[in-house]
């Protein structure tokens with residue numbers, strides 16, 4: 001591979017195969033950390049490697065839900081190729097250098113989102129320096145950036161299905177059935193200043209039935225990455241296949257709940273209803289956490305949703321009167337209320353900066369989102385991302401302010417627009433999005449208490465349900481309600497003792513727990529609550545002192561890698577950062 005040749009861009013399948021086939025030694029890696037700091041590679045303090053703290057519970061301080069999610073794409077690839085493969089997740093820069101200087105690899109694959117382009121650029125340089133013979137493959141959302149071939153020194157840029165691509169590149173049959181890796185949905189979960197223990201059964205498993213979404217909203221980069229409108233990549237087409245995967249995860253990871261990492265899980269109706277049949281037949285009291293669009297959700301009866309174990313939904317609301325087909329005719333206010341009354345916790349997602357938003361009407365838009373009182377609310381800036389129809393629209397209209405993604409590290413949807421908004425003056429959006437999060441927190445309080453409130457509602461509604469399978473799920477969901485969760489609400493109520501609105505909301509939830517669980521809860525709440533109040537205060541102090549949260553590094557090998565024999569006399573053991581940003 002020569003550095004003078006531009007990388008080959010391909011979708012799903014390469015035009016060539018690697019000469020070593022399945023004997024090639026593969027390293028798959030995410031970009032290096034630390035992530036929650038400002039540096040010249042594109043890390044940003046405000047853009048940590050935490051989905052919730054980054055864009056959902058951003059202003060909730062010590063109440064914020066903190067957790068990390070693995071790089072599922074490269075885990076799937078590793079599980080589905082025969083070549084000896086090492087997977088490095090969340091390495092530090094030093095750890096990445098150590099990996100490529102002490103071991104020999106024929107192929108090195110890097111997955112990344114667009115804001116991390118600076119890291120990928122640097123990793124490619126390091127690979128050329130330490131492993132000049134290795135083939136460099138780039139995947140993930142970054143692959144959708146049209147100018148990437150000119151920006152980085154790689155050999156292949158892969159858009160779409162990386163499993164199929166890698167199998168083809170290694171000369172392995174691309175159409176073999178997919179093996180699902182055993183993935184826990186999160187690690188390092190922390191809130192109220194306490195890191196939760198990761199005992200078997202406490203964490204959901206991640207299931208990836210399909211990727212992409214055929215609905216094809218104009219801004220949706222995931223949909224665009226896997227083909228756009230009308231397209232998706234289906235790994236498990238039938239309810240039977242999916243049920244087998246879930247049974248394996250249930251047994252191996254000892255889980256009862258599943259995070260269905262599918263952009264629109266319920267859209268595949270036949271598969272979902274067959275899964276329901278099998279859950280009934282085999283008496284499974286599983287909980288399913290799903291992404292869904294409102295209209296798809298409305299096409300199921302409440303009985304079906306409850307029986308299928310739908311207990312948490314992530315739903316795009318986008319904005320009041322937004323014109324997306326997935327919302328047409330849906331009254332999301334009523335829908336959320338209805339779901340919550342059946343114990344379904346909702347993460348609503350709203351966009352700040354839709355075409356119709358102005359400085360004059362943005363407060364109405366924010367108030368409308370807040371009115372939903374969902375358990376969590378994500379706010380994102382309306383941001384064209386390369387590969388989407390929205391990006392094309394702004395390119396065609398010459399309204400992009402950063403068409404070459406030179407400021408990609410700050411274009412993560414939480415800071416600023418990368419285009420000229422028709423009504424919002426440049427820079428005003430930065431405060432608007434914080435205003436939205438703040439309003440939601442001020443009116444609805446900590447998400448952790450909202451989750452407890454709705455879980456309790458579900459428990460009360462279904463604890464006497466005639467079907468034991470359904471009763472078991474709600475009992476399982478409500479475990480800890482009379483002790484730890486009661487204590488959490490007690491601590492939150494004390495925290496907001498001077499805030500009339502939130503104090504009364506916390507009090508209502510606590511009284512509800514007391515009346516449902518009686519003396520046990522009344523005794524446990526203040527005992528545990530006093531402890532949690534102290535951990536809350538300690539967390540607040542930690543945050544004020546600038547504490548940030550970083551994921552641990554994972555290194556998982558399917559075979560022992562070969563030692564790197566090339567003399568590294570020209571290779572410094574450690575590469576200094578390029579510079580330090582603000």
Ligand code: SF4
Nearest residue numbers: 213216217220223263
């Ligand atoms: S419905 Fe959701 S996942 Fe599907 S295209 Fe629209 S935003 Fe993307």
